[in-house]
Amino acid sequence: MALLLSFTGDFACQLLDCLTIPNTILLLILGISTYQTLQLLRARTRPPLPPGPPGEFLLGHYRIVPEDAAFKKYAEWAKEYDSDILFFETFGTKWIVLNSLESATELLEKRGSNYADRPRFVMFEEMGWSPTLTWLRWGPKYHLHRKILQPPFSKSKVGQYQASQLREALICCKSMLDDPENWVTAVRRFAVAIVLKISYGLDVDSQDSQWIKLAEESAEAIGKSGAPASSIMDRFPLTRYLPTWLPFMERLRYARTWRHAIEDITRLPFEAAMTSPPTSSTTQSFVHNRMAIHNSNLEQSLPNDFTIEDIKGAAATIVIAGNDTTSATLMLLILYLLRNPHSQSLAHSEVSSLTSSLRLPTFPDLPSLPHTSLLLQETYRLNPLSPLGIPHASLSPDTYHGYAIPKGTIIYQNVWAMNRNPAVYSDPDHFLPERYLPLDQGGRGEPLPQGNFGFGRRVCIGRHLAENSLLIVLAVMLATIEIKEPEDGGQVGEEWSFRGQAIVLPFRASFKARSERMRELLDEAVRRLDEDGGSDE
Numbered sequence: 001m002a003l004l005l006s007f008t009g010d011f012a013c014q015l016l017d018c019l020t021i022p023n024t025i026l027l028l029i030l031g032i033s034t035y036q037t038l039q040l041l042r043a044r045t046r047p048p049l050p051p052g053p054p055g056e057f058l059l060g061h062y063r064i065v066p067e068d069a070a071f072k073k074y075a076e077w078a079k080e081y082d083s084d085i086l087f088f089e090t091f092g093t094k095w096i097v098l099n100s101l102e103s104a105t106e107l108l109e110k111r112g113s114n115y116a117d118r119p120r121f122v123m124f125e126e127m128g129w130s131p132t133l134t135w136l137r138w139g140p141k142y143h144l145h146r147k148i149l150q151p152p153f154s155k156s157k158v159g160q161y162q163a164s165q166l167r168e169a170l171i172c173c174k175s176m177l178d179d180p181e182n183w184v185t186a187v188r189r190f191a192v193a194i195v196l197k198i199s200y201g202l203d204v205d206s207q208d209s210q211w212i213k214l215a216e217e218s219a220e221a222i223g224k225s226g227a228p229a230s231s232i233m234d235r236f237p238l239t240r241y242l243p244t245w246l247p248f249m250e251r252l253r254y255a256r257t258w259r260h261a262i263e264d265i266t267r268l269p270f271e272a273a274m275t276s277p278p279t280s281s282t283t284q285s286f287v288h289n290r291m292a293i294h295n296s297n298l299e300q301s302l303p304n305d306f307t308i309e310d311i312k313g314a315a316a317t318i319v320i321a322g323n324d325t326t327s328a329t330l331m332l333l334i335l336y337l338l339r340n341p342h343s344q345s346l347a348h349s350e351v352s353s354l355t356s357s358l359r360l361p362t363f364p365d366l367p368s369l370p371h372t373s374l375l376l377q378e379t380y381r382l383n384p385l386s387p388l389g390i391p392h393a394s395l396s397p398d399t400y401h402g403y404a405i406p407k408g409t410i411i412y413q414n415v416w417a418m419n420r421n422p423a424v425y426s427d428p429d430h431f432l433p434e435r436y437l438p439l440d441q442g443g444r445g446e447p448l449p450q451g452n453f454g455f456g457r458r459v460c461i462g463r464h465l466a467e468n469s470l471l472i473v474l475a476v477m478l479a480t481i482e483i484k485e486p487e488d489g490g491q492v493g494e495e496w497s498f499r500g501q502a503i504v505l506p507f508r509a510s511f512k513a514r515s516e517r518m519r520e521l522l523d524e525a526v527r528r529l530d531e532d533g534g535s536d537e
């Protein structure tokens, strides 16, 4: 055995010695061209693939699809090829892009069981993720994570987090008025505090909290890592072993540079939760709950399918998937309020007439605030945070409108194009929250946007939680703060990032209390929170 091992070891070493860069490239070219010839032969016997721009020899579409704002290019191609489904291929990895709500609904919802898989996210593996529902392939592990993570965030259960959401909304608005220069930190704190409490029972006690910094770093790591599953490593996994200094390995360099951010947010809050003294709210947190089950199984010598690594990964998922998405949407909302004073004043009148400007809005008020809710819907429509969704993958071959969709094809959903379809939305590039109102109420009767939270079996588990967080903070903000262009007459200076997520970068704005009375109400409400000692009960 030892002899055999040493022989195979020697052989492997000799093989590696032969793998100089020119030899490796030659081998790669040979492999790819053999693969392409086989594909051509097979293509003759099956329905045609969906249309799309021609690929390049060997590289396929690798250099054809832009890394920045690919969703815009895909929308252009959909028009050019007159098809709502487009096909691409690079190094044997196939992907289609669905550019219409009809195709996404048909494939991902109606035939959802065939499209519930995810591709392998090789770049994210390089970033050091623990088992994470968002990236898990279809299979027993996925089912276990979804079964454990979905119920606490169902529509009927998210009410349990309202006290914490209202509390953070009040703190956020007060911080924006106290320290308008640092309004972005107030927004980040709001989003982080909610999910950190749910996941680990931990509090964010100040704007300088280490948890905000940690969340910012992980958001930075993910937000600019490019569309998921689109790097050269995802298309051609062997390239992850190439040296990082090669010019085209920029995404591998990025993954390694940011690995610490993903590892830290998975490890540090977990350790803090395990070492901090238990209180009524920590014992109800996700990790405390799961650890209690885990330890009780251990004591009774029962098996633990959900390992500690799984608990860490799932807890980090709640924080990572739930904080940046919420804060990025809130930043967008603020930008649109600032740019659309008419919509802001309409929604403000609605809130202040409901509360008679005598109190601050609370959760039971939300159903009576249609304009507030439409502001959020219009923000979703104009800027889906994941313009191409998080890709699904097909489990078996399928056909759609006569086109073949091979097994294992990666499916992107161009939600950006769906939400700006001029056949559905008039003036699709304009912010018009009233467009959704019925005609007899002065609206245009247009449908609410769909797809911002994904489709089918993989739809976002946190959508109800996110919606509640955003609506309550928006209602309190409308009641207490007037958002305007910077007072010094300078530019808002808004910049966007379309690398992966579509997000607006921090911009300048002025935040002024609506009135002395509203300011007092807000200060008083936050003071009472402090007196109650942060209890959620």
Ligand code: HEM
Binding pocket: 133, 134, 135, 146, 149, 153, 317, 318, 319, 321, 322, 323, 325, 326, 329, 385, 386, 389, 390, 391, 392, 451, 452, 453, 454, 455, 456, 457, 458, 459, 460, 461, 462, 463, 465, 466
């Ligand atoms: C405005 C806020 C949010 C947006 C826009 C958003 C968007 C999305 C999208 C587009 C997906 C992919 C769905 C698919 O593949 O079809 C997703 C998945 C997911 N989201 Fe969210 N999300 C938000 C908030 C949250 C929150 C607050 C949580 C945490 C509780 C969360 C947890 C997840 C998880 C765990 C998945 C993976 C589901 C799976 O793969 O089965 N999200 N989200």
